[in-house]
Amino acid sequence: MTERRLTPLARSLPASVPFVGPETHERAIGKPFVARLGANENVFGASPHAIAAMADTAPWMYGDAESHDLRGALAAHHDTTPNHIIVGEGIDGLLGYLARLFVEPGDAVVTSEGAYPTFNYHVSGFGGVLHKVPFRDDHEDPAALFAKAAEVDAKLVYLSNPDNPMGSWHRGADIVSAMDELPARSLLVLDEAYVECAPEGTAAPLPADDPRLIRMRTFSKAYGLAGARIGYAIAAPDLIREFHKVRNHFGLNRAAQAGALAALQDGRWLCHVQEQIEMARLRIAAIARDNGLIPLPSAANFVSVDCGADGAFAKAVLDGLVARGIFVRMPFAAPQNRCIRVSCGTDAQLDAFAAALPDALAAAKNL
Amino acid sequence: MTERRLTPLARSLPASVPFVGPETHERAIGKPFVARLGANENVFGASPHAIAAMADTAPWMYGDAESHDLRGALAAHHDTTPNHIIVGEGIDGLLGYLARLFVEPGDAVVTSEGAYPTFNYHVSGFGGVLHKVPFRDDHEDPAALFAKAAEVDAKLVYLSNPDNPMGSWHRGADIVSAMDELPARSLLVLDEAYVECAPEGTAAPLPADDPRLIRMRTFSKAYGLAGARIGYAIAAPDLIREFHKVRNHFGLNRAAQAGALAALQDGRWLCHVQEQIEMARLRIAAIARDNGLIPLPSAANFVSVDCGADGAFAKAVLDGLVARGIFVRMPFAAPQNRCIRVSCGTDAQLDAFAAALPDALAAAKNL
Known part of the structure; x- marks a missing residue:
């Protein structure tokens, strides 16, 4: 075969992926995340x-x-x-x-x-x-x-x-x-x-x-x-x-x-999950404030946290969290990319987030 | 909205479905099939x-x-x-x-x-x-x-x-x-x-x-x-x-x-399934011969059975089987559509097929 006979459109497309998945990150860093809080999954689980x-x-x-x-x-x-x-x-x-x-x-x-x-x-x-x-x-x-x-x-x-x-x-x-x-x-x-x-x-x-x-x-x-x-x-x-x-x-x-x-x-399980999500949003907001950051109001199963500076700084905070086993993501575009996005987690996962955030922030400030 | 702005290609496509699924048939006839032998599924199941x-x-x-x-x-x-x-x-x-x-x-x-x-x-x-x-x-x-x-x-x-x-x-x-x-x-x-x-x-x-x-x-x-x-x-x-x-x-x-x-x-389960498939193929072939039909050699998990006449006759046999709760399919094109296609089944399912086939054949001959 001389050359693949792709359509011109297919040939023109980049080999892109909309998101890098958490497992891909884990393989790159060589260990599983402590807290998987980046994919807006529902850690409270499905109905039994x-x-x-x-x-x-x-x-x-x-x-x-x-x-x-x-x-x-x-x-x-x-x-x-x-x-x-x-x-x-x-x-x-x-x-x-x-x-x-x-x-x-x-x-x-x-x-x-x-x-x-x-x-x-x-x-x-x-x-x-x-x-x-x-x-x-x-x-x-x-x-x-x-x-x-x-x-x-x-x-x-x-x-x-x-x-x-x-x-x-x-x-x-x-x-x-x-x-x-x-x-x-x-x-x-x-x-x-x-x-x-x-x-x-x-x-x-x-x-x-x-x-x-x-x-x-x-x-x-x-x-x-x-x-x-x-x-x-x-x-x-x-x-x-x-x-x-x-x-x-x-x-x-x-x-x-x-x-x-x-x-x-x-419907009863959905109500249970909704309550858990609401409590987790409050907890993420409290953790953010404890660290001098600004949590944005959220009607979703995550909270975007304004890191108070530009996208480069938020990216440094994100990298610091990922390096400490906390998987989070961030918006792609300015000025929203001043934030990191933290999915609702269990108490244990948010404990881990709370424990890692001060160090990640300090490291980002020292870059 | 005046008119949907579909692409010309999308607009030109028929609303077709490659296959009608067994559940759709079941809803049409108002009861579940006794033997689901039409979709070339593996009734012997997945590995535990x-x-x-x-x-x-x-x-x-x-x-x-x-x-x-x-x-x-x-x-x-x-x-x-x-x-x-x-x-x-x-x-x-x-x-x-x-x-x-x-x-x-x-x-x-x-x-x-x-x-x-x-x-x-x-x-x-x-x-x-x-x-x-x-x-x-x-x-x-x-x-x-x-x-x-x-x-x-x-x-x-x-x-x-x-x-x-x-x-x-x-x-x-x-x-x-x-x-x-x-x-x-x-x-x-x-x-x-x-x-x-x-x-x-x-x-x-x-x-x-x-x-x-x-x-x-x-x-x-x-x-x-x-x-x-x-x-x-x-x-x-x-x-x-x-x-x-x-x-x-x-x-x-x-x-x-x-x-x-x-x-x-x-691999052990795969061998088990392969044996079951081989036995079921032999059984389908025997049932076909018992009814004066010709089973074709098969290397798949189904057997095509030559009903000995044209597509219309095979379709009548198929309809007779479906009416008796036996889900089978048939080839679409002549002359292969002289056959019905019977997926490998459990002993009980093939018993049901064996029981229904003579009546389905007789009914088809009397059409």
Whole structure:
């Protein structure tokens, strides 16, 4: 073979990865992390019923290609119909299918500077051109996003609420009001991955039928099933149907479907997790303040902590924590990159964070 | 919104599904199948070590984005390096990525008439044009495939060995000889999903570095982990690296990775399954002969049974079996569609098949 006959688009793509995973870091440093607080996982775990349901699933059978039972339960949960719901290999997988359906080389897409890199990865992977607007006071800025969408005639506009990496949020009603300025030719991709961690009123109060948006949800965060890789989207049925043209029909793990169904039905465990997340956020904030740092308000399962200087300093603090076995991450873009992002942890993990932070800060100041 | 701004390609695609899943059939007929013998699953199950490894996996943690441990074990198993291996969401997922990397609208791809529909689904999904050659004596025909590839300047050529849906196979050495005629500009996609069910010498004896092909393997068949959705490809590192540009980096279920690793290391269980498969093939063949039908030789975990007439008759037999709670499938293309395809089952499942077949045959003859 002379040369690989990749498509020109594939040839042009960088061999990038949106995130470096914690295991990759651990292999680089040669030992496991003491506290895994960087991937916004749910250390409080999945519902025992979900774990039991997964263990009861025969692994030799392919998963149901229609996710019939789970879609039915999700429809009941959201007071809509199964035809408004598509289940996929995490929000990441669904964002990939969405980009494939909408984005051709040169198509305009709008997001915030420093927002979810995996969305950007998928858009770029299909040749889309990303237009970015800055955060406003550490919040995503719907008005600016929608104005930019009008300016560049964006096919897709990405907005996460609550936001990652800052943990900030808007009232759902305010998102809905802002959508008056969403261009009619732009589809809003509303990523509500963290909404179960947020105050009442954060989810956008819009019917599943609303043609202007597709909403992304996941079992990876509050439901504690990140390892199962299962998420879903809610949208008008004509849009949901399009996914069936391109998705990997038998791509969903059978146990993941069963686990998600059981997790969804265990409201009591979700409340328990929500309480744990709230306590952990308070504890992270207290640790930050004890060290002279500023915790930002958060409606997610992590807290971004303002380290009080620039991105280089925050990066030094992060490196110091990682070197001490504390896995955290940080925002990519200025000025949000003055922060480190700390996922909610168990008491023991946050003890380890509290123990390591003073040394990491001191080391960063001495660089 | 006036109209969805899908890409022209997405708009042109049919809302097709490569296969209708057994659960979909069950919901249509209103009751579960007595014997699930249509999806070529492994009813003998996964290694107990694999099941234990999955149960021991914390579902709240994302899977390792590099599948480091599994790739390492696979490299050792195949006497190659981890850089020659990509792990994905089943062969289906990997075929999707491969099509995305290589296929643009109008690109030529070659496969056999009636071969794996999910490959075709992915090729068509990226706008590729499929050119098909007939089976030859119920075997895939490498010489014809490669001649067609030369004729149409195919980017990809698909060949499964052992073959699905017929269960026929070629000696690996014969595939290698035939590859002398593989055009230098065509990449061979050698699907060896069933190779662990086949006689020694069926796997193509080629180094992982060979630039002419990519080999697909899975944990869904002999390893009994269809529900886990995990497969892998072996190819030269320059080709493997391309997958990292487009794959869903965190798309792999954590428990699936652990289960696959344990399954790979349990050679004793694999031998047990291979024996069970061989006995079940013999039993299916005997049942077929008892009913005056002709079982075809098979190197896979199923047997195609020649019903002795045309596709319409075989379809009537199949419908009769399904109506009696026996889930089987059949080839799509003539003349292979004179057969029904029966997956290896437990004794009880094959008892049920044996009990239902005479009535299904009689009913088909009376149509």
